[in-house]
Amino acid sequence: MKITINNREYDMPENISILEAVKKANIKIPTLCYMEGKEPYGGCRLCVVEVEGSKTLVPSCAVKISEGMKIKTHSEKVRKVRKTIMQLIVASHGISCELNCLTCPKATSCELKTIAEEIG
Amino acid sequence: MPFKVLEGIIIAAYAVKANYGYIYIRGEYSKAIDIFEKTIKDAYHRGLLGKNILGSDFSFELKLVKGAGAYVCGDETSLINSIEGKRGFSRIKPPYPVQRGLYDKPTVVNNVETLATVAEIMKYDENIYSKMGTEKSRGTKLVSISGDVKLPDVYEIEFGKGTLKDIIELAGGTKDELNFVVPGGLATSILKYDEIDVLYTYEDLEAAGSSVGSGGMIVVSNKHDLVDILLNVSDFFVKETCGTCFPCREGNRNIKEILLELKKKGYKEKYKKIIGELREAILLAARCGFGQSSVNFIYSLLDKFFYEEVR
Ligand code: SF4
Ligand code: SF4
Numbered sequence: 001m002k003i004t005i006n007n008r009e010y011d012m013p014e015n016i017s018i019l020e021a022v023k024k025a026n027i028k029i030p031t032l033c034y035m036e037g038k039e040p041y042g043g044c045r046l047c048v049v050e051v052e053g054s055k056t057l058v059p060s061c062a063v064k065i066s067e068g069m070k071i072k073t074h075s076e077k078v079r080k081v082r083k084t085i086m087q088l089i090v091a092s093h094g095i096s097c098e099l100n101c102l103t104c105p106k107a108t109s110c111e112l113k114t115i116a117e118e119i120g
Numbered sequence: 121m122p123f124k125v126l127e128g129i130i131i132a133a134y135a136v137k138a139n140y141g142y143i144y145i146r147g148e149y150s151k152a153i154d155i156f157e158k159t160i161k162d163a164y165h166r167g168l169l170g171k172n173i174l175g176s177d178f179s180f181e182l183k184l185v186k187g188a189g190a191y192v193c194g195d196e197t198s199l200i201n202s203i204e205g206k207r208g209f210s211r212i213k214p215p216y217p218v219q220r221g222l223y224d225k226p227t228v229v230n231n232v233e234t235l236a237t238v239a240e241i242m243k244y245d246e247n248i249y250s251k252m253g254t255e256k257s258r259g260t261k262l263v264s265i266s267g268d269v270k271l272p273d274v275y276e277i278e279f280g281k282g283t284l285k286d287i288i289e290l291a292g293g294t295k296d297e298l299n300f301v302v303p304g305g306l307a308t309s310i311l312k313y314d315e316i317d318v319l320y321t322y323e324d325l326e327a328a329g330s331s332v333g334s335g336g337m338i339v340v341s342n343k344h345d346l347v348d349i350l351l352n353v354s355d356f357f358v359k360e361t362c363g364t365c366f367p368c369r370e371g372n373r374n375i376k377e378i379l380l381e382l383k384k385k386g387y388k389e390k391y392k393k394i395i396g397e398l399r400e401a402i403l404l405a406a407r408c409g410f411g412q413s414s415v416n417f418i419y420s421l422l423d424k425f426f427y428e429e430v431r
Contacts, residue, residue, distance in 0.1 A: 042212040043365050045405040057404045062212045084401035088370035
């Protein structure tokens with residue numbers, strides 16, 4: 001099946017999600033609630049991408065690719081929305097003087113921290 | 121009216137060859153529940169429901185389900201969860217209900233107004249319904265007008281025959297001076313007192329930046345404090361969000377925080393940018409229609425009454 005990711009054409013197997021296709025194309029999209037092998041949950045909304053023809057952004061974990069689909073994983077719109085969502089996630093995480101990344105014992109293995117740094 | 125809905129349900133079931141149907145009514149609406157319970161009983165009694173309806177080979181069972189009263193259960197996938205006895209929160213789409221819905225079976229979900237209309241459309245040989253309204257908004261709409269009007273009630277309005285202003289006049293006109301109108305419930309954007317010369321159709325309201333929505337029109341006079349209204353609506357969305365996805369749950373919570381600050385300290389320029397960003401994230405990335413439409417009211421009210429002053 002032919003799809004376009006970030007203006008490049010790819011040939012992908014059928015019946016896979018956008019997220020899986022993007023991974024195959026060696027492009028990275030941040031995810032938090034996604035777990036391989038489990039039904040997608042679609043809660044964190046970090047994996048949203050732009051798909052031509054769709055008014056809203058699309059959760060790449062939950063939507064399967066289709067013939068001729070044109071996907072943008074890091075357009076300005078996507079990055080902006082992703083950043084706002086990441087801010088909301090971090091803000092709800094209760095980071096304060098007592099709990100913060102400098103003193104947190106989980107700092108070296110923390111997905112949240114890694115993704116926050118990636119998104120900036 | 122209940123018979124029209126019942127008729128619509130049976131027609132829809134016949135059309136898609138469904139043998140099981142549910143009518144879901146919010147638990148608080150006890151009067152509607154009583155009426156419909158009786159309607160279903162009578163229908164079974166007369167052979168309009170059940171095995172081999174009126175001697176045909178079509179069988180259809182209908183069951184009434186009482187909801188536990190969550191706004192988000194108006195979203196079709198949440199409603200399906202609720203019928204299954206699960207927590208009332210949305211399911212991820214796709215799969216859409218018509219592919220995999222109630223108990224994982226293909227499911228058609230329609231609201232009662234649509235179903236009642238179906239019965240009405242099927243009643244006449246030549247379709248008089250489609251001759252009413254406009255090209256893009258056919259037929260009529262039940263508009264429930266509440267708020268600061270003299271005769272709040274449900275009115276059947278033909279699309280394209282009158283403006284919002286006419287509808288308000290039909291409802292006895294406004295008490296006190298009009299400030300703004302919410303054309304289609306809290307999920308739609310407001311229109312200011314000087315924007316109500318718009319024809320009541322899907323296309324005209326959309327062009328005006330709002331929508332027909334649920335038809336739950338609210339008329340607001342200038343006797344109310346705008347910030348209190350904002351907080352009230354925001355509070356509603358914070359309470360009613362199902363909480364599954366971040367943009368909607370946290371976004372709405374943060375909007376409420378900002379509004380609380382606005383109430384205490386007055387309007388500040390920076391709110392516009394923050395709320396604008398939150399709105400974009402919620403609008404574009406929320407998981408279901410509840411979230412996607414949750415900022416329309418607040419944003420449009422701020423935009424039209426607060427931003428303008430500082431512009
Ligand atoms: S390292 Fe991770 S868990 Fe620890 S405070 Fe930072 S974000 Fe939170
Ligand atoms: S948009 Fe709101 S109501 Fe819908 S799934 Fe997300 S949190 Fe729940």
